Amino acid sequence: MDLTTIYKEYSDKIKEVFGEDRKIVYGDGNTNADIMLIGEAPGRFEEEQGKPFVGQAGKNLDEFIDILEIKREDLFITNVVKVRPYKINEKTGRKVNRAPNKKEIELSLDTLLKEIEIVSPKIIVTLGNTPLKALLGDVKIGDVHGKLIEYNGRFIYPLYHPASIIYNRSLYDVYIEDLKNLKKYIKSNC
Numbered sequence: 001m002d003l004t005t006i007y008k009e010y011s012d013k014i015k016e017v018f019g020e021d022r023k024i025v026y027g028d029g030n031t032n033a034d035i036m037l038i039g040e041a042p043g044r045f046e047e048e049q050g051k052p053f054v055g056q057a058g059k060n061l062d063e064f065i066d067i068l069e070i071k072r073e074d075l076f077i078t079n080v081v082k083v084r085p086y087k088i089n090e091k092t093g094r095k096v097n098r099a100p101n102k103k104e105i106e107l108s109l110d111t112l113l114k115e116i117e118i119v120s121p122k123i124i125v126t127l128g129n130t131p132l133k134a135l136l137g138d139v140k141i142g143d144v145h146g147k148l149i150e151y152n153g154r155f156i157y158p159l160y161h162p163a164s165i166i167y168n169r170s171l172y173d174v175y176i177e178d179l180k181n182l183k184k185y186i187k188s189n190c
Helices: 003-018 045-048 055-068 102-119 130-135 162-167 169-189
Strands: 035-039 077-080 087-089 096-097 123-127 150-151 154-159
Touching: 003 123, 003 162, 035 055, 035 102, 035 130, 045 087, 055 087, 055 162, 077 102, 077 130, 102 130, 123 130, 130 150, 154 169, 162 169
Parallel strands: 035 077, 035 123, 123 154
Antiparallel strands: 087 096, 150 154
């Protein structure tokens, strides 16, 4: 099985469930990467450009890459949910991002697991609770951030979601420290 096949299956599933064409943002990057980065879901800019981690998320990714001293080409980047979860703002009538719901995560999980199998990274970096819980169940990011967790012959390295730092500045130092520890691990193992 390859990514094209699993993405086609996902697209068909999305059409069947939502009954409409939804813009799907597939994983992007090096399919032989040692490092896989998993976010929550695409936002407006990701949906517009059809690529994960662009816009503000892309700026956060740039900082992540700079600290780790790697290149975007060294990563495979994806999200748990590959369609933008949104609600309509009653005042403006515009779409606004929201966290994916349980149905959207369940609908997308099989595709994510197949991506992991195909890319076969040495380390999976999860950003925030959504990808962490999708892979490990009832785990809280606050309890496991910055710690290597063995997962099916590879490791998960949970990080706070970079966007959470915007809303909670007290997490910034913790996030940077976790990135520095990840950098040490990558230098030794990838």
